Amino acid sequence: MGAILNALFAVTIIFFTISSPTHGYDPLDPFGKIIIKWDLLQSLPGHHTVQVTIENKQEYRHVEKPGWKLSWHWENKEVIWGMTGAETTEQGNCSAFAASDNLPHCCLRRPTIVDLLPGAPYNMQVSNCCRGGVLTSMSQDSINHVSAFHMTIGSFPDEDTGEFIMPYDFDIGVPGYTCDNATSVTPTKFSTNKGRHKTQALATWEAVCVYSQFRSSQSPKCCVSLSAFYNQTIVPCPVCSCGCSSSHCVKPGETPPYLEQKHDPDEEVSPVVQCTKHMCPIHIHWHVKVNYREYWRVKITATNYNTMKNYSDWNLVVLHPNLKSVQQVFSFNYKSLTPYHDGINDTGIFWGVKFYNDVLLQAGEIGNVQTELLLKKDMGNFTFREGWAFPRRILFNGDECVMPSPDDYPRLPSSASSSSSFSSSVVSFDTILFCFLLLLLLA
Structure with missing residues (x-):
């Protein structure tokens, strides 16, 4: 039994190693x-x-x-x-x-x-x-x-x-x-x-x-905040998600002299972000908006806090198990990503509509883009419990965004909605079955 556990531990370590953003894979x-x-x-x-x-x-x-x-x-x-x-x-x-x-x-x-x-x-x-x-x-x-x-x-x-x-x-x-x-x-x-x-x-x-x-940057470039209709708490981006230095941040209403200087158009300009607790150039917000009988609705907002840059042809990649049942996406383009061609369809890419919102403008009142998506409930695994309604990963322009800790995700109130009761019973049955099999192996 010890050998089996050691093997599982080794496989887990290898998986997280090759999945790390520090490598090319x-x-x-x-x-x-x-x-x-x-x-x-x-x-x-x-x-x-x-x-x-x-x-x-x-x-x-x-x-x-x-x-x-x-x-x-x-x-x-x-x-x-x-x-x-x-x-x-x-x-x-x-x-x-x-x-x-x-x-x-x-x-x-x-x-x-x-x-x-x-x-x-x-x-x-x-x-x-x-x-x-x-x-x-x-x-x-x-x-x-x-x-x-x-x-x-x-x-x-x-x-x-x-x-x-x-x-x-x-x-x-x-x-x-x-x-x-x-x-x-x-x-x-x-x-x-x-x-x-x-x-x-x-x-x-x-x-x-x-x-x-x-290699691109030792600090992340984006972060994610979460909220839901069933909880008044808004889970913010983790503090200092993209670093804590405030030497190059802009306070509301300020225009530092270096923003007015001419810059070489052939060189990438270092981000100068608005002063926030997360200090990220890009902020993504995921809001669980409405719960219908057979569908649920999500609003996604991407906000640019970088005062030095417009993001042309931006895109968002989202990993969520219910993306296989997307019914409609409003105001963004959408495409499923199935890299392994084996039926796993839990990842999708969103990007702007040409000449409408394909450019994410620099920090300011109009420096954001947003959409809503309608997803069909799969009663075999759908639930609002335990943060299931929130994404597993979000990437902006191919870079991983910092997610809040799963322990901080908005939770259902103590009187949970009936829409999640069936899936909860399924999860409970799976848990009992797993514990029973584990006891057999340890016996």
Whole structure:
């Protein structure tokens, strides 16, 4: 019996370890990653043409402004002669080509590439370019989650011009992501003439980047508060959910000088939040609103306390056992997430309606978005007892939000509603059965 208990304990520890946000693995999106693909289209001595594609294969994490900044390290002394669909941030020292009619686009050993902005000249564009480095998530947008650009690559005059060699040490320049080195994969095939003819890359490599919330920020970025119609208590976000420093918080009515200063649009601005007990940029409130005979209703509100940022294409991921019975969602888009395709349907993603509430504005009177959802009761497990009506997990833009302690969840009054009596009896029977089986094992 002791061996069995030790084995169960070990499995539990392993489960919570791999589920930890400090690692790249995400149990709600186990196949989520960003892939950097290099297709060698043409290769001549001293002259190589490649297509680089960045694909966001994450269900709910997206790359928002200021966008990706792709960098790598050349194996030898390569130079970029020309680019379309993107550009480097610096040219570097190209004095070795002073005698040439034209200078290379970039001579740095480690170049940094940025996407072109919308409205770039047509002759500089390629397919899937020119969105300022923004990549949507796959659930929210199945088209704009890909970026691409073309490069013509050569080498310095004193270098031996041989075959193309893949660079290494990739970085997409977005906090929280780490990338491995590229590996050779099956060459990509391209369709032309409306699919009637297919061409093939000479060679293809892929580098994979994964996200870690801990690498992105050592402090959480959001928190959750709870309330219900059957209890007057509002359970707030835990104190200091996102840290306790008040040196960069804004008191009501104040506008510190640094808020009026100009900031580099290509750099992520550090949050400056309104002064609260939780000190989080984002606050999510879950309210159990109404109880009907066959349905129950929930109101969700997301409030932006960050005075420095609008959140474009925001999303919420919620884990709750009754999401399999969602009947209607008001004013938000909604999609079920079933990462394991095994019938478990307790997770869903919410996001704003385009041109209506897809941007969560910075702190202020209109710095919030809200919706209500109607869920059908499953009498086999429905109950308002013991905090069942509240979510197990909530994520904002792919980052885990701090939840209140389950001991603090709003409880039913002593005279519990009859709607939960059936499910309570089911739970009680299951508990008795479990205790009986445990006694048999210990006997």
